[in-house]
Amino acid sequence: MVSFHGDVHICTESFGSPGNPAVLLIMGAASSMIWWETEFCEKLADKGFYVIRYDNRDTGKSTCYPPGEPGYTFEDLADDAIAVLDAYEIDKAIIMGMSMGGMLTQMIALRYPQRVSGIVLLSSMYFANGAESLPYSSDEVNAFFEQMAKSEPPKDTDGLVEVAIRQWRITNQSRRPHDEDHIRKMNRMDVERSDHFDSRMNHSYAQVTGDELGRIAEIAVPALVVHGTDDVVIPYVHGEMLAKTIPHAALLTMNGAGHELHPLDYDSVIEAIFKQFC
Template sequence: MHNIWSEEFGAATDAPILLIMGSMSQGILWPDEFVGRLTAGDRRVIRYDHRDTGMSDTVDFAAEPYTWDDIKGDVYRVMDAHGLRSAHLVGHSAGGLLAQLIAVERPERVRSLTVIAASPLGGGEGEVLVRALMGQPQPEGSLPEPSPEFVAFFRALMAGPQPSGRRAIVDGMIAEQRVLHGTGLPFEEDAAQLLQERIYDRARDLSAVANHRLAAAAKPDFEPVGVLHQVKAPTLVIEGSHEPAKPGHGAIIAEQIPGARLMIVEGMGHTLPPETHEELVAAILAHTAV
């Protein structure tokens, strides 16, 4: 069994919020200020590093392969370790996908559901991304594809040499954050440098995050199709007005989950910059007051 790093904030008697970050992403991408605002609103907040990210255990994937079912299983393990029979789930990007699946699969464990910058469960977002990067046409009915800037950046990344050494790797991570940030708000270069240096320095093995892609390839049919109507948890769907990776996907989630509410945050892209924290936290506190 692999060890998963987690930490919690706030009083044990407060309503619990479990923050689930996206693919290949450490839990500290839930910003400290964002977490602090939630705890100041009388919430018990837990964030964690997925396996093969940050301070959680890394594996030799060839020797110990796993799938996204196992990554989803880690969510339950974190909840169990913190003594949570149920929690308010807040998921970002692929973390939002995991949260949707858990809301379908184990509704008794989900007090409410908040998905941020995510794609609809069963929508085939991975295939849309691959086709966009390969310059292939999208079949009718496909999810909207990423922005041209997003596609151009990751095409160049795939074609170019991989950086080596701390400075070059961190510079590349900052460049990726800039693209994900979108064009709606100023990009704070110094803050990005501090964050990416922190991510680099706290990782057991930074390259291990690529195992998440291998896990997706190991079971490409991980996502059930046509099940979002089964979600019973009160649902809040949040998307930035300048989302570069999954533009318009939030509206599709909100359409498919009964009673879901869609919130568009002006200027936000695919990250959680400080300018958005007050609005995001106010919405999450209101939504989790159930």
Template sequence: MPISTAQCGDVELAYETFGDPANPAVVLVMGLATQMIGWPDGFCSLLVDAGFHVVRFDNRDIGLSTHLHEAGVPDLSGLLVGKPLESAPYTLGDMADDTLGLLDALELERVHLVGASMGGMIVQEFALRHPERLLSLTSIMSTPSVAIGPPTADAMSALFIPPPDCAEAAAARSVAVYRVIGSPGYPLDEAGLAERGKESFRRSNDPAGVARQLAAIQLAADRSERLRGLAVPTLVLHGESDPLVQPDGGRATAAAVPGARRVTFPGMGHDLPEALWPQFVAEIRALATAAARG
């Protein structure tokens, strides 16, 4: 599908759509340092086959969306030794409001919102700010607080592998990262990861933008107490072998949201194994059906 853009407040977001616009909309929000192509075409196609109109987009500071170069580069070096970050150029709330702007631009009154990793944090914040715009909420491999289910030392180190300076280096880095944080119970698609790394580099390479996203994550307040008042049908999906957002993050999310359904997957790490796509889609469809029935 052709790439489109929408003005969302002070930023322009690049997005793609799949399927019939007359169908219920599923909006996919991706995580740290990951462009919208992190939602694979095949996964989007399965959602279309399940009866959804699918929207995926690049968050601010990634891919083809606006990059806030003037905001500078946060000093994240202390994170590896447990030193707290003092400031960030923007918040996860700002990113949630970007998402609202996209819904407004696309004239989507209410949607099924699905977020992975940082995207899960963004959709949680969206639900707290704009619950009237949601039909349902799905939080995948995420957490209500960076203090809950924090990364293992190896997973945190993987985030700080030096950024690439060419497409081939981007391919190698992508594979190296997912060898650490990927799913030990499923084959690692190294060829697919390498190609996605190259394509991401060709679309945009901005390590400073990734640093700004990470700063927003690190300074976000714990959402647990606020989530206890949420009245949106909610699904929590999490891998039982996730080293980047450990399973306590998913448990805490589900425990905080009244009536949330939590589904865990043995052998799943911090990625979206293709073998599990049908189960993810079935769970999202079941949630949507239950939400439609009230």
């Protein structure tokens, strides 16, 4: 557990040897660190990296705020990543972000270039010049979240798990095979280990106050963009634009993958990380 700013606490976990190059994993909106599944973290560590995952604020066992009242900006969430590196006494790390975590990673690369040795953007959104003309989430995804915002969340664990499963079915459509029993177990673990599971939706209310997301052409570290062609939350064209705009960026296209890091893609993603940064 990392503590800073007096009353902010971040729950972390590490894999591998501290003497190896560090990879800091930042998960997406409303998702705790367990969605960087242990198998992926261990495989990445076995490749020769020191891997750290953590719960963003309002997820898992990190500091949570009342539903609908996030006590932070996205800049604060980006700064949390650096606080985690400080706690582990790590000068520089590869920062890997999924979805919202990828947005934070873009910000970190510009806010703290001296602390970043490279970035990996997984299923991440493009916000720079021309973003207004790009497609965004599918109508089905939008309709689900609109309905979810209007509905009173369940109070019991079983009900919360069922809502999470429905969300997963909508947002993780792809041509990859899916083990729904495993996903159900993961969602139950997520609910049961969370101190305030309802607070996870606060990421939808947080604000961006700086200009970093529009300046990604200034990112000066090596970058790897990883994106699935069947992503219904953040369409593949966002990955193409990120790779086109960020200097020194490579694009790993996951044909048939959706808004996910699927176990079938672990090896190819890890090999691409090793090739890009080692």
